Amino acid sequence: MEKIVFSPRFIENLASGTAADPGTPGLFIEADGVRKTWRYKRKVRGTNKVHKATFGTFPAVTIADARVQAGALNAMVEQGVDPREEARIKGVTVEVAFNRYMASDRVKALKPRTVDDKRKVYRAGLARLADRPIASIVEADILAIIRERREAGSKADRFTAETKAFFSWCESIDGEIDGVTIANDPTRRLHVKPSRARDRFLDEDELVLFLRALAEQDRVYQRAVGLLLLSGCRRTEVMSAPAAEVRGDVWIVPAARYKSNIDHAMPLSAWGQSLLRTNSEWLIPAKRGEGPMTDGWINKVVEKMRVRMMELKGGAVPAFRVHDIRKTMRSNCTRLKIDTATAEAMLGHSKKGLIAIYDLYDMMDEKREGYAKWEAYLVDLARKAGVADALQIPDGA
Structure with missing residues (x-):
């Protein structure tokens, strides 16, 4: 050599x-x-x-x-x-330390989606250091992974944030109690950029294009995207839902799956109820194999719809994410004169302060009326656009 x-x-x-x-x-x-x-x-x-x-x-x-x-x-x-x-011999490699971290009370208290994200981040970066003693990891090891992710076109912000959280635990008393000891946190100098709130939502003209593009999708995608639009739920709350969560005309996402840590009940109207019907164990079953459809598919479908919207418009349609569909619902609640308390309840946002302590009313009647008003507005747009039949909107909706 x-x-x-x-x-x-x-x-x-x-x-x-x-x-x-x-x-x-x-x-x-x-x-x-x-x-x-x-x-x-x-x-x-x-x-x-x-x-x-x-x-x-x-x-x-x-x-x-x-x-x-x-x-x-x-x-x-x-x-x-x-x-x-x-x-x-020491028993504390990066892999061992990470497994102890994932089993700690700090992580157990988190939502399943957050826990899954931590595992994904580990597999995408830190796993390459799995056999190294945790105490031997230095800043250069972490920087090398960050640079490589950026070279590959991947965003490193989530990796940085989750890696800092992991090493912070390793350096803490909790980590030491669990047998993980490091002299210096190799992520100490890393800076996590604060997330910036997005202000993207679909206006009425874009909603018409959105519905026209949705009408061209396979039925399983119509159901997934349609439920995102009508319920205002987050991506994982729709895509990972067992069919058993639907009880009569109400869909109840349990606290264990809902970000606000509450049971979120949604009395959807006729179109929404039709989208909830399935013969599968899962609300949105995988097109091939068993289990629910994976989250990644819905991102691809929504982007495909945006491309189709531009073709229908003959012009640009600014990029939007799946979560912007939730913002679209909330923004239109205001224009439809749905009061703030009802709109927040429709989104499943937790009550704050003394209101959370003293106001235990479930607002089911108000939510039912709010979902009905939001659905009626969308159905009217779909009928004017001539896509109500393609979307299989019930006649009574």
């Missing part, structure tokens, strides 16, 4: 083969014509064991980043310590 002086230009020009870093024992880069991957391979002193590791790809993982990671391993192998064996 030829030793050379590393530089970014040299690595960029490396088309294939391997090149060792002369300044860092065990570290080399491997090019296969598509990507350039940082690798580590070194014999553990005094043993016949060879430790191997992969640190990600260049340029997302810089030369400096790779050297820091290799240096941490060298500190162990040069002392005759096998990093994986050391991690096994």
Whole structure:
């Protein structure tokens, strides 16, 4: 293996083969014509064991980043310590620490969707460090993952926020009680950008285009998107709903699945009730296989609808997300003269302060009237647009 002086230009020009870093024992880069991957391979002193590791790809993982990671391993192998064996003996690898974190009271108190998001973030980044001792993780390890995600076009804000939450727990008393100990939080200097509230909702002209585009979708997508529009529920509340949540003419999302931590009852009107009918165990069943349809599908369908809306309009339609459908319902509650308390109850927002303590009225009658008014407005738009039959809107709606 030829030793050379590393530089970014040299690595960029490396088309294939391997090149060792002369300044860092065990570290080399491997090019296969598509990507350039940082690798580590070194014999553990005094043993016949060879430790191997992969640190990600260049340029997302810089030369400096790779050297820091290799240096941490060298500190162990040069002392005759096998990093994986050391991690096994100590029992606190990144993977072990993460599993203890997920089993902690801090995480157990969160909503299932939030817990799932934490697992997704782990699999998308920290999992590559799974076998490393948690105490050996340094800032450069985290920065390398963030850079690589950005290079791949992925947003790193969620990864940063969840990773900071994880290491904050590791450094806390709670982490220490659960047998996880780190001297320094490697995410301490990372900044999480505050989320900015979006102000996007569909106006009346866009709603007409939206309904016309929805009329062209498969029935299962008409039901999913239609329920998002009529109920104002969030994506996961619709897509993960068991059919058993529908009781008569009322759909009740239990507190365990609802963000506001309340049982949210929705007495929908005729069109909404027709969309709730299913022969499946799930409200929105997967088109293939068992179980509910995955969340990702609804994002694709809504974007496909936006593209169709632009074709129907013959002009641009600003981008909107699934959650903006919820904002569309709430904004139209105001224009339809639905009072604030009823509109907030229709969205399942929790009551605040003393009102939450003293006002225990469920507002079912008011919500029923509000959903009816919102549905009547949409049905009128659909009929004027000539798509009521394609949307299978009941005659009595």
